[in-house]
Every structure is written in C-alpha cells, then in structure tokens.
Amino acid sequence: MSVTKPVQASLADFELGEEVAWGSLATILDVVYKKNGKHYALKVLNKQQLAKKKVVRSAMVEKDALVALGTNPHRHPGVIRLHHCFHDATHLYYVLDLAINGDLKTLVQKLGSISLNCARYYTAQLVDAVLYLHESGVAHRDIKPENILLDGEMRIMLADFGCAYIGEDMQKPRANTFVGTAAYISPELLSRSEANPTSPDVWAIGCTLYFFLFGTSPFLAATDYLTMKRVRALDYVIPPVCDADAADLIKRLLVRPPV
Structure with a gap:
C-alpha cells in the first residue's frame, strides 16, 4: 500500500x-x-x-x-x-507500520547491553532518521529506546511523535515547553529556556547511545525528581571500560547546549 x-x-x-x-x-x-x-x-x-x-x-x-x-x-x-x-x-x-521485532529498549534489556558494533549500527540509523526529521521541519522531542522500534530486518523505525514540534525554521531559538521522559529529557526542556527545537533530539541521541552500551540511562535515579536533578547538574559518569571514541561522542552530545 x-x-x-x-x-x-x-x-x-x-x-x-x-x-x-x-x-x-x-x-x-x-x-x-x-x-x-x-x-x-x-x-x-x-x-x-x-x-x-x-x-x-x-x-x-x-x-x-x-x-x-x-x-x-x-x-x-x-x-x-x-x-x-x-x-x-x-x-x-x-x-x-508493524514493529515485528519489538523495540530497542526490550532488546537491550534482554541482553544487558549491546556490542560496540551494534551500538554504532543503531546509532548511525538513529542519527540519519533524526537528520531527516529536522530537514523535514519536525523535532521529535521524546527520543528514547522504547520509541525506537524494529522492523522485520531489525532496522529502526522511530515512533511516538506525541511530543513533536512542527515548524519551518528549526534553527531559530524559541521557548521550550516541558515534554519528554525524565531519563532522556534535555536541560533546556527542563528549564523551558530558549533553544532551537532540534537540540533535545541531539541530547537524547547521547542518552540513547549510553543506554545501548551500558543498559541504563546516564542520569537514571530512584525517582523522576532525582533523575531530573542529575540532568540539570549534568551529573553522569562514563564507565572507564567505554570505547574512547564512543565516550568522546557521548561527552560531545551531553552538554548544554548539544553541539
């Protein structure tokens, strides 16, 4: 069809x-x-x-x-x-579209984490999809592993656009509203400060890459309040076993604002 x-x-x-x-x-x-x-x-x-x-x-x-x-x-x-x-x-x-193979949260939790090569594979697909969104005038604003579905060939399908921003000028700073999920939300969405609409997606890619490699969000705490407190403080630790290139990318993504 x-x-x-x-x-x-x-x-x-x-x-x-x-x-x-x-x-x-x-x-x-x-x-x-x-x-x-x-x-x-x-x-x-x-x-x-x-x-x-x-x-x-x-x-x-x-x-x-x-x-x-x-x-x-x-x-x-x-x-x-x-x-x-x-x-x-x-x-x-x-x-x-039917996600025949479920979602990446379920897959990673089942395995505990995924290999560096698998993380590269899925992060590259995610970045490509997000670039397409932004070029099309859409910012997702709730990227997280459970919203990354898997088709019959184990390729990603980004889903759940209920928090999306739709607009023409994706680079123009504008006031943010509070949307998203605590463990993947960016500091500018928490503070509702002005930023271009694409920056929360860039931040969420960093959180998602971390999840792929270590099976948890970098900011996850006992409650949403404590999680968001860690987000505001940029309080996260990259395990020393992390690949140097992956660690460098995470550090470049999880900053305020993302670059």
Whole structure:
C-alpha cells in the first residue's frame, strides 16, 4: 500500500488480531488490512481518556507530524509510517507500520547491553532518521529506546511523535515547553529556556547511545525528581571500560547546549 497521506478507512476494513502493546492511553493491535492482506499496527486511543488526561493535543500532534513526514517524497525508512487514520464515537485509530521485532529498549534489556558494533549500527540509523526529521521541519522531542522500534530486518523505525514540534525554521531559538521522559529529557526542556527545537533530539541521541552500551540511562535515579536533578547538574559518569571514541561522542552530545 503506497499513499502520500492517510486515506479513508474504517475499523471494518481490518481483521483484528492480538494486542502487541498497551499503556494508559493506547492499545496496539496486530491487524490485517483486508484489501491487501498485509499486517499493520493499529493504535487505538480512547477519546474519553485523552480528554480526561488533557492530552488530546498530543494525539493530534502525533497525527500531524506523521502526515507531514508521510507527504515528503523522500520518505525515510527509519521513521514509522502512518497509513490510515480514522475515528468513531469513542476512539481514534492510527494504522502504522508493524514493529515485528519489538523495540530497542526490550532488546537491550534482554541482553544487558549491546556490542560496540551494534551500538554504532543503531546509532548511525538513529542519527540519519533524526537528520531527516529536522530537514523535514519536525523535532521529535521524546527520543528514547522504547520509541525506537524494529522492523522485520531489525532496522529502526522511530515512533511516538506525541511530543513533536512542527515548524519551518528549526534553527531559530524559541521557548521550550516541558515534554519528554525524565531519563532522556534535555536541560533546556527542563528549564523551558530558549533553544532551537532540534537540540533535545541531539541530547537524547547521547542518552540513547549510553543506554545501548551500558543498559541504563546516564542520569537514571530512584525517582523522576532525582533523575531530573542529575540532568540539570549534568551529573553522569562514563564507565572507564567505554570505547574512547564512543565516550568522546557521548561527552560531545551531553552538554548544554548539544553541539
């Protein structure tokens, strides 16, 4: 199925399979599109829960970001694709690429860490996908291993754009809002200081590379408050066993502002 923007569909067009992921706001189902027999991920969002938790805007931002990226004629394979979106009285439905091999958080936690070569492989893919986002006028702002999905060939698909910024001038400093995840959030998002919208993504790449190599975030603490306190203080330690080039890259990424 090749589309430049989400086309009309309904729940009746899909055979519903098993749940593959779930959370407080969304459930992901493995579904089959009856018109072509292919498997997709159906993200189901409860409208009442979105309104109750005041995150309707986040759901709309995700759709808008994926639509904007999907209309780019040079669509990037490292970014998850929105094939259809529709709604009924109670739910929103996003039909997305199916992450057959799960996500990088689960993979790394299963292994404890991944090899330097694997870390290079996935970091290179992540950097390439993020460059594409920024060139397309989108900043993700919530990059973390669980949002880096794996396709059937174990290549990445960056997902979950609910915190995204969409704009034309990605280099113009602007006030930041508090979005993201404590262990991967950048200091400028915490302080809501002015910075160009791309800098939180650069910071998160550094945190993610650290996670690949050591199986944990560089700033992780017992609570989100303590984690964010460490982020503000740039309080992290690179283990001495770390490869010199990897350590140098992490140090260049985890600074204020990222360079």
